[in-house]
Amino acid sequence: MLGHQTVFSTGTDEHGMKIQQAAAAEGLTPLELCDRTSTRFRELFDLCDIGYTDFVRTTEERHKAVARAVWTKLASEQLIYLGNYAGWYSVPDETFVPEAQTVAGVRKRDGAPCKLSLESGHELEWVEQPNYKFKLPLFKEKLLQWLDSQPATVAPQNRLAWTVQEVGQMKATSDADDLSVSRLTQYLQWGIPTPNDPSHVMYVWLDALTNYLTVSQVPVHKLSEVKKTGAKPEFPALDGQVFSAWPADYHIIGKDILKFHAIYWPAFLLGAGLAPPKRVIAHGHWTVNGQKMSKSKGNGVDPFDRVAVHGVDAVRYFLFRDSQLDSDCDYSDTRVTDLFNGELAAAFGNLLSRVFARALLQPANQPSATLSSSPSSAQTADDLAAWAFVPSKLDGTAWTRSDAIQVLPPIAQELHDKLNQLPSLVHEAYTDAQFARGITAVLFSIQCCNRAFTIVEPWTLAKTIREGALKNEPVNETALTQLRAMLYLTLETLRIASLCLLPVLPRSMTAALNHLSIPADQRLAQHIFSSPLVSGTLLPAAGGSVVVFPSTRRANPVTTGAAATQSGKPAKTKQKKQKDSSS
RNA sequence: GGCGGCGUAGCUCAGCUGGUCAGAGCGGGGAUCUCAUAAGUCCCAGGUCGGAGGUUCGAGUCCUCCCGCCGCCA
Numbered sequence: 001m002l003g004h005q006t007v008f009s010t011g012t013d014e015h016g017m018k019i020q021q022a023a024a025a026e027g028l029t030p031l032e033l034c035d036r037t038s039t040r041f042r043e044l045f046d047l048c049d050i051g052y053t054d055f056v057r058t059t060e061e062r063h064k065a066v067a068r069a070v071w072t073k074l075a076s077e078q079l080i081y082l083g084n085y086a087g088w089y090s091v092p093d094e095t096f097v098p099e100a101q102t103v104a105g106v107r108k109r110d111g112a113p114c115k116l117s118l119e120s121g122h123e124l125e126w127v128e129q130p131n132y133k134f135k136l137p138l139f140k141e142k143l144l145q146w147l148d149s150q151p152a153t154v155a156p157q158n159r160l161a162w163t164v165q166e167v168g169q170m171k172a173t174s175d176a177d178d179l180s181v182s183r184l185t186q187y188l189q190w191g192i193p194t195p196n197d198p199s200h201v202m203y204v205w206l207d208a209l210t211n212y213l214t215v216s217q218v219p220v221h222k223l224s225e226v227k228k229t230g231a232k233p234e235f236p237a238l239d240g241q242v243f244s245a246w247p248a249d250y251h252i253i254g255k256d257i258l259k260f261h262a263i264y265w266p267a268f269l270l271g272a273g274l275a276p277p278k279r280v281i282a283h284g285h286w287t288v289n290g291q292k293m294s295k296s297k298g299n300g301v302d303p304f305d306r307v308a309v310h311g312v313d314a315v316r317y318f319l320f321r322d323s324q325l326d327s328d329c330d331y332s333d334t335r336v337t338d339l340f341n342g343e344l345a346a347a348f349g350n351l352l353s354r355v356f357a358r359a360l361l362q363p364a365n366q367p368s369a370t371l372s373s374s375p376s377s378a379q380t381a382d383d384l385a386a387w388a389f390v391p392s393k394l395d396g397t398a399w400t401r402s403d404a405i406q407v408l409p410p411i412a413q414e415l416h417d418k419l420n421q422l423p424s425l426v427h428e429a430y431t432d433a434q435f436a437r438g439i440t441a442v443l444f445s446i447q448c449c450n451r452a453f454t455i456v457e458p459w460t461l462a463k464t465i466r467e468g469a470l471k472n473e474p475v476n477e478t479a480l481t482q483l484r485a486m487l488y489l490t491l492e493t494l495r496i497a498s499l500c501l502l503p504v505l506p507r508s509m510t511a512a513l514n515h516l517s518i519p520a521d522q523r524l525a526q527h528i529f530s531s532p533l534v535s536g537t538l539l540p541a542a543g544g545s546v547v548v549f550p551s552t553r554r555a556n557p558v559t560t561g562a563a564a565t566q567s568g569k570p571a572k573t574k575q576k577k578q579k580d581s582s583s
Numbered sequence: 584g585g586c587g588g589c590g591u592a593g594c595u596c597a598g599c600u601g602g603u604c605a606g607a608g609c610g611g612g613g614a615u616c617u618c619a620u621a622a623g624u625c626c627c628a629g630g631u632c633g634g635a636g637g638u639u640c641g642a643g644u645c646c647u648c649c650c651g652c653c654g655c656c657a
Binding site (some may be wrong): 041158161162165166169179255259322324326327328329330335338339341342343345347348349350351352353354356357360436437439440443450451453454455457458459460462463545547548550551553573 | 585586588595596605607608609610616617618619620621622623624625634653654655656
């Protein structure tokens with residue numbers, strides 16, 4: 001949106017016990033399972049217009065090299081040492097079970113009290129094994145410093161507070177909070193072997209997090225040469241032309257992996273002499289009827305399925321418009337359609353339709369024409385060119401918004417002001433990942449324009465002009481200039497709104513901008529003010545009906561008689577979607 | 584059990600450092616225009632701002648306690 005060269009990276013984290021077990025359960029090799037899953041994600045991204053410049057799989061060789069390099073660097077800094085890991089181990093499940101996932105029980109063999117896995121119910125053994133450990137608490141102060149810096153490094157506020165608390169509770173003086181970063185290969189094989197010790201594989205998170213360095217093109221072969229330079233380590237461009245996108249401007253993650261991204265990850269980076277990310281944004285999860293989605297409840301929502309039902313942009317719009325960062329949000333098919341129909345179709349889409357109406361544009365641009373000239377015959381290009389373009393002032397010069405509002409009622413001034421403030425409002429909101437806030441602001445402008453449209457009544461002005469033409473009277477210049485001004489202002493409103501919503505609804509907004517004849521190279525935030533619509537620009541779309549968001553509401557089939565309402569007037573029917581029953 | 588958060592109109596939520604803060608949207612009810620995708624616009628919510636105290640000239644907005652949810656940790 002801003003036109004900056006950006007690395008948009010995503011990918012799949014493919015190592016670890018869970019993958020190993022899931023693959024075994026299906027009789028697949030881990031890699032086969034990952035191939036399938038990874039492909040599935042990319043299919044979804046393609047389907048949903050989710051762009052990325054890199055998709056990294058942690059099983060790729062380029063990534064393994066980075067992970068190994070980071071490990072080696074941390075080890076050389078004396079931050080990783082061979083220690084012991086002790087924990088509850090379930091032999092049948094082949095996994096360590098966190099304390100929180102255990103429950104007191106009785107051993108079958110001799111009836112002695114023991115611990116059971118909450119998940120599987122299997123008996124647990126207390127196992128101690130050699131593990132490599134990372135001196136996490138060493139970074140307590142630096143982490144707190146990082147967390148305290150501005151602009152906020154962790155957002156939203158509640159997540160930052162949590163992170164600060166977690167780090168604050170770390171015992172800096174003991175090794176109790178040292179982080180286990182490897183597993184013996186006898187327990188876990190599906191991982192990256194630790195450099196210099198094939199009997200361990202790297203802990204999945206240390207492995208996975210370094211993917212960000214992989215995609216950032218950090219020259220890890222130079223990692224050993226990085227020198228610590230105080231609190232703000234810089235990566236020196238040793239060979240003079242090293243390009244690296246690191247540090248990341250944003251990590252967009254779910255709240256479930258905040259600990260890894262906001263505590264472990266910056267600590268690893270600081271340990272390796274690299275800069276921590278600039279910002280970690282943690283969003284909530286989607287619920288269904290207030291409940292977590294889970295396999296056991298079978299209440300998951302399948303995005304492929306929902307997109308097939310509602311359309312990509314209806315789903316995208318809902319996800320951005322109806323969510324907030326700091327808490328979980330509820331998925332609802334009804335909300336998807338209500339928002340689509342109410343805000344996109346009725347407010348935005350309909351405004352686009354009204355401004356492209358021939359009944360308004362032709363009188364505005366071809367005031368001498370008598371409308372009945374071509375009631376049924378197909379329109380020729382010449383015919384269209386005679387009136388389908390962005391209106392100009394009466395003297396033929398180009399409108400500006402400032403000029404247009406001069407000839408319109410005060411509501412136009414209000415709209416003008418809103419539009420002037422919109423870009424910064426949206427930018428601010430998007431910057432903080434407060435998408436709903438930005439979208440709402442856009443909507444207010446659209447709503448204001450609809451209101452202005454109603455107040456100015458361009459159809460009445462058009463009628464005045466048409467009737468004048470029929471009577472061969474001189475054109476009513478007041479009506480004409482107002483009509484043109486209102487249409488121009490509306491077109492500008494739509495252009496600005498479309499640019500603001502382009503990242504949210506790339507497909508639909510591209511269509512809208514095409515209709516508005518906005519050149520492809522004038523669709524960035526900077527063009528909102530720098531490149532207004534130019535009077536005279538052809539609007540070929542005006543020839544037909546312009547529908548960017550086809551409403552899914554159905555009119556009551558009143559004409560068939562059966563459904564006529566008691567009151568005798570057409571009922572304002574809203575399609576009530578079936579109750580959420582997503583599979 | 585500890586720590587933290589939340590609890591504002593039927594629903595989803597705005598309300599920053601205390602004084603137009605009692606609001607928006609949706610749903611629901613009513614009216615109206617006709618350019619437009621049966622779309623638009625306008626009017627209608629009398630809600631003890633979870634409860635009880637307290638600080639203050641004045642508190643959804645600060646403090647204490649209680650109730651109810653939720654998260655993390657143990």
